[in-house]
Amino acid sequence: DAKTTQPPSMDCAEGRAANLPCNHSTISGNEYVYWYRQIHSQGPQYIIHGLKNNETNEMASLIITEDRKSSTLILPHATLRDTAVYYCILNAGGTSYGKLTFGQGTILTVHP
Amino acid sequence: GAVVSQHPSWVICKSGTSVKIECRSLDFQATTMFWYRQFPKQSLMLMATSNEGSKATYEQGVEKDKFLINHASLTLSTLTVTSAHPEDSSFYICSATTGGYEQYFGPGTRLTVT
Numbered sequence: 001d002a003k004t005t006q007p008p009s010m011d012c013a014e015g016r017a018a019n020l021p022c023n024h025s026t027i028s029g030n031e032y033v034y035w036y037r038q039i040h041s042q043g044p045q046y047i048i049h050g051l052k053n054n055e056t057n058e059m060a061s062l063i064i065t066e067d068r069k070s071s072t073l074i075l076p077h078a079t080l081r082d083t084a085v086y087y088c089i090l091n092a093g094g095t096s097y098g099k100l101t102f103g104q105g106t107i108l109t110v111h112p
Numbered sequence: 113g114a115v116v117s118q119h120p121s122w123v124i125c126k127s128g129t130s131v132k133i134e135c136r137s138l139d140f141q142a143t144t145m146f147w148y149r150q151f152p153k154q155s156l157m158l159m160a161t162s163n164e165g166s167k168a169t170y171e172q173g174v175e176k177d178k179f180l181i182n183h184a185s186l187t188l189s190t191l192t193v194t195s196a197h198p199e200d201s202s203f204y205i206c207s208a209t210t211g212g213y214e215q216y217f218g219p220g221t222r223l224t225v226t
Binding site: 032034038041042043044045046049087098099100101102103104105 | 116144146148155156157158161203205207209213214215216217218219220222
């Protein structure tokens, strides 16, 4: 699976939108963009995924650029409980289905 | 949502002993389970993929004779760390999937080998 690049850390004020970027310039046509997060000393939690269209669920929105070389995860109204490490992961399925390759992620800190 | 549990949540053992960690899918049947390891301040590293009734597939560099994985049913997978050493001290996390797009992760097991 192709590699992703994320900023090591970001800050956000409580109640404001948190926009987490991810670069994946070598993404393949069949690779989905997944976002997971890991709160300290817990297992990761699925947030959202997409192929080429923008996606929204109850947790977040995912914006994927038209050329699919980058994406942004948006937490519309960040709370203190959203403080976590956020991972942007590519997965093509097939024989590699489910085998998630975690990078270093972005440490998001939400301040009061 | 789907829940995955792990037992124990933390364990301390002496060097040379073996430790078994259980991973259970509580409200769904998991076609595939995964085992990850996470060292302090590092990211998760996939160790192996486990399908019910078949041998686990280990990632490169993971010793299959040291990390024994058994997936006896669609709701239970176990990881046994044999002859544990201090360098095996880590946070072990399992995940499970029904074959859909989402993986459900357990809360993790912290292993300390003294």
